[in-house]
Amino acid sequence: MANTILKKEQLIPGQTSKLVIDAPHIAAKAQPGNFIILRVNEKGERIPLTIADTDRENGTITIVYLVLGKSTALLEELNEGDDILDLCGPLGKATHIQKGGTVICVGGGTGIAAMHHIAKGHHMAGNHVVAVIGARNKDLLLFEKELKSFCPEVLISTDDGSYGHKGLVTELLKDRLEKDKSVVEVVAVGPVPMMAAVSKTTEPFGVPTTVSLNSIMVDGVGMCGACRVTVGGQTKFACVDGPEFDGHKVDFQELRQRLAAFSPMEKESYDHHCRCKCNDSK
Amino acid sequence: MTASKKTIAKRVPMPNQPPDVRRNNFDEVALGYTKEMAMEEAKRCLQCKKPKCVKGCPVEVPIPDFIAHLAKGDVEKAYAVIKSTNSLPAVCGRVCPQEIQCEGACILNAKEQPVAIGRLERFTADEYMHMDACDLITAKPECPYIDQDRKVACIGSGPSSLTVAGYLAARGCKVTVFEALHEVGGVLVYGIPEFRLPKEKIVAKEVGALKELEVEFVTNYVGGKTFNIEDLFEQGYKAVFVGVGAGLPKFLRIPGENFNGVFSANEYLTRVNLGRAYEFPNYDTPIIKGRKVTVYGGGNVAMDAARTAQRLGAESVHIVYRRTADAMPARHEEIEHAVEEGIHLEVLSNPIEFRGDERGNLTSVLLQRMELGEPDASGRRSPKPVEGDVYELETDLAVIAVGTNPNPVLLENEPGLKLNKWGYIEVDEATGETSIPNVYAGGDIVTGAATVILAMGAGRRAAKEIAHRFGIED
Ligand SMILES: Cc1cc2nc3c(=O)[nH]c(=O)nc-3n(C[C@H](O)[C@H](O)[C@H](O)COP(=O)(O)OP(=O)(O)OC[C@H]3O[C@@H](n4cnc5c(N)ncnc54)[C@H](O)[C@@H]3O)c2cc1C
Ligand SMILES: Cc1cc2nc3c(=O)[nH]c(=O)nc-3n(C[C@H](O)[C@H](O)[C@H](O)COP(=O)(O)OP(=O)(O)OC[C@H]3O[C@@H](n4cnc5c(N)ncnc54)[C@H](O)[C@@H]3O)c2cc1C
Ligand code: SF4
Ligand code: FES
Helix, strand or coil: CCCEEEEEEEEECCCEEEEEEECHHHHCCCCCCCEEEEECCCCCCCEEEECCEEECCCCEEEEEEECCCHHHHHHHCCCCCCECCEEEEEECCCCCCCCCCEEEEEEECCHHHHHHHHHHHHHHCCCEEEEEEEECCHHHCCCHHHHHCCCCEEEEEECCCCCCEECCHHHHHHHHHHHCCCEEEEEEECCHHHHHHHHHHHHHHCCCEEEECCCCCCCCCCCCCCCEEEECCEEEEHHHHCCEEECCCECHHHHHHHHCCCHHHHHHHHHHHHHHHHHHHC | CCCCCCCCCCCCCCCECCHHHHCCCCCCCECCCCHHHHHHHHCCCCCCCCCHHHHHCCCCCCHHHHHHHHHCCCHHHHHHHHHCCCCCHHHHHHHCCHHHCHHHHCHHHHCCCCCCHHHHHHHHHHHHCCCCHHHHHHCCCCCCCCEEEEEEEEECCCHHHHHHHHHHHCCCEEEEEECCCCCCCCHHHHCCCCCCCCHHHHHHHHHHHHHHCCCEEECCCCECCCECHHHHHHCCCCEEEECCCEEEECCCCCCCCCCECEEEHHHHHHHHHCCCHHHCCCCCCCCCCCCEEEEECCCHHHHHHHHHHHHCCCCEEEEEECCCHHHCCCCHHHHHHHHHCCCEEEECEEEEEEEECCCCEEEEEEEEEEEEEEECCCCCEEEEEEEEEEEEEECCEEEECCCEEECHHHHHHCCCCCECCCCCECCCCCCCECCCCCEEECCHHHHCCCCHHHHHHHHHHHHHHHHHHHCCCC
8 A cells, every 4th residue: 555656758848747656545445437536645635546547467556646735746756666655446436337328528738547447347338439529739638648548539639720620629529529429428528617518519419428426525535514516416425426427517607616716825825835845845 | 427418528630731721732722630529429329329321321331339439549450441441441431432331320420420430431541651551451460361263353543443453362362353454543533633532642542552462453444345255254364353333424415515625524634633743744645724614514523624624723613413412412521622712603504505616626515503492202403494594605615514424445345245225234233143153243333323332332342242152252
């Protein structure tokens, strides 16, 4: 249970990194859709991150994170050989995977890595997986190679047109849904506005759409209620009822507001961290 | 001395931090008796032949016996007596609802003030804390031999599991406790605040004592997720105790409940206690520091949330409760302390809607004034709304403390565990055994949210049965 970082790769330097962590007990049970909660140090916050891949044989899990605030900045300071203080999982319900036909897996930003594990699950179950991934530009595109290793089709869009289709993933998605009636499910993982847009795109086609919600969590084991989201007018707890829900029923507006609940404090925490670091290095 | 009808002295008061000081800090409120005070209070006990107090105690601590030792100043013997049935006296002396248990039953309670049994228990346990660990658990000077083959697993590390661990380790079993969170102690660490139950001084000490008895604590391990009960038997555990506690908080089911600024008490207290948010930004877990705080509920949890908000610097704290203050289920002392600290009890009032601004931040609550109706068949007067009397109260932080539902994480993934109609685990009343052989359960996951002492009682019941099946006890 050392939670040692075996491999660290900066996917987008200073912004997004991938860690392969020695955690056989978690790898043994992890399914696509699951996440972990970690704490970097004794004063650290518990933060949830999706399991982007597992390797049961070698007993490892992979996580990919975007450096956003203090906790992810602290994580980014760790290197190969370092241990993660607390690592708990696999949490959340596994993705509901059924063999049925064509499944489109849409990923945006860091969400592409999280989507990768789900896409892999669908592939293993025998579904025809079409991956649709997008980023602002070519350099910010993650996991293309990994997805191409098993997805028969990987469709790409960038905001600036530096790679693939110029525009949004939803445009590629709409286009595909219009042409392809064999699509049985759409899965979307990424920023909230993107998941909301995907759900809106698929609705007229009546294609079941699964989104993976990233609400704020504390314990992650169904004790605190911090992660509550409204789905179909009912309160659900993302850590135990989710994190995946029916995108056509999720109240995205509320989710967006709740994600901003602590913004002033998050900024304070980050500034405090930077100040301390500067003082240390003096 | 003849047993004359002498007048009984008044209860020795508990020295407390003054309200206007303590409302600004997280240090313990009650400072504890000195030995002189304890001896004086102990002398008030009548040493009844048929002590009612013992009947009132869920684990039947031989109360007059330990008090008799204390009256003579023999703390060590007093401690051994308490420890014979109660494994966490420093905790119980602080958090048990004595007024409805031992002290409520005490013969003196009819006419006078009852003996301050809880305070004496606390004094005895605290005095003894300096002794070494094996003493602390077994009240015997030497540690037992631990048989590595008598493997027992506890899931969850609340008072029920700690009791199982203490009881069995003291009898030579090898106990491992698996806890989902990163700290051990259950509600004792993430629920009950520091100012009522010091974490380092008391909880960590009790846990440390268990470690001396080779009890192993594995944190970040979630039953039903990281491992299943079946896995434990495969790994050679011979018995499993499930003490995973209460779970998901109940909400009020009124409009606006998901505005930013509305918290469950579990989240609010977990952020502050487990996340040490009161030291933010030195610690990373954030908390919204309310200016005008409202808390909903009337139990210990509500009192703890309100007093925590006060200590975090709120301008005002209102506890909103739909009945009257005397119907509040919290320990009396907590209600008294809360009021002394300046917390306002908004009784006979019921929330009907939260309101917020366009950014989704809470701004106020709509409250319905209530009144007590005619007594029902049970003689209890239940509250009913006063027609048309709805008022608005400004609030930027609302904490909901109206109970919990069973935690789904373990239960959903262990379909073999039979549940009762409320969704809690069903157990054999005599042994605590569940529908799966050699799997026991106790505490809040069986009873629903209850008390520390009842959880301990349940732990003890299961531990006895386990010891019996190992053949180390009748
Ligand atoms: C189930 C789940 C899976 C996730 N998977 C990934 C992933 O694979 N990769 C990734 O980069 N991010 C993932 N996230 C988001 C990640 O947890 C946050 O980015 C992280 O907590 C930010 O912490 P911080 O201190 O660096 O930033 P902060 O400055 O504290 O916060 C930045 C933003 O992150 C969100 N956030 C803050 N605290 C939490 C918290 N305790 N729980 C959830 N969100 C929070 C808030 O919206 C906040 O505005 C996931 C979130 C959830 C709930
Ligand atoms: C704020 C507050 C104040 C209270 N005040 C008082 C008081 O003054 N007096 C009193 O007598 N009682 C009080 N109580 C109630 C009392 O604390 C509980 O009744 C008691 O702690 C229940 O003990 P337990 O052993 O059932 O488990 P808990 O203390 O609930 O602990 C259960 C543990 O199991 C862990 N867990 C959960 N699921 C899993 C899993 N799947 N795998 C592994 N671990 C898991 C949890 O993280 C937790 O640590 C209070 C409760 C609260 C919340
Ligand atoms: S009932 Fe009261 S007076 Fe009698 S033995 Fe118990 S504590 Fe003492
Ligand atoms: S994070 Fe606490 S209940 Fe989901």
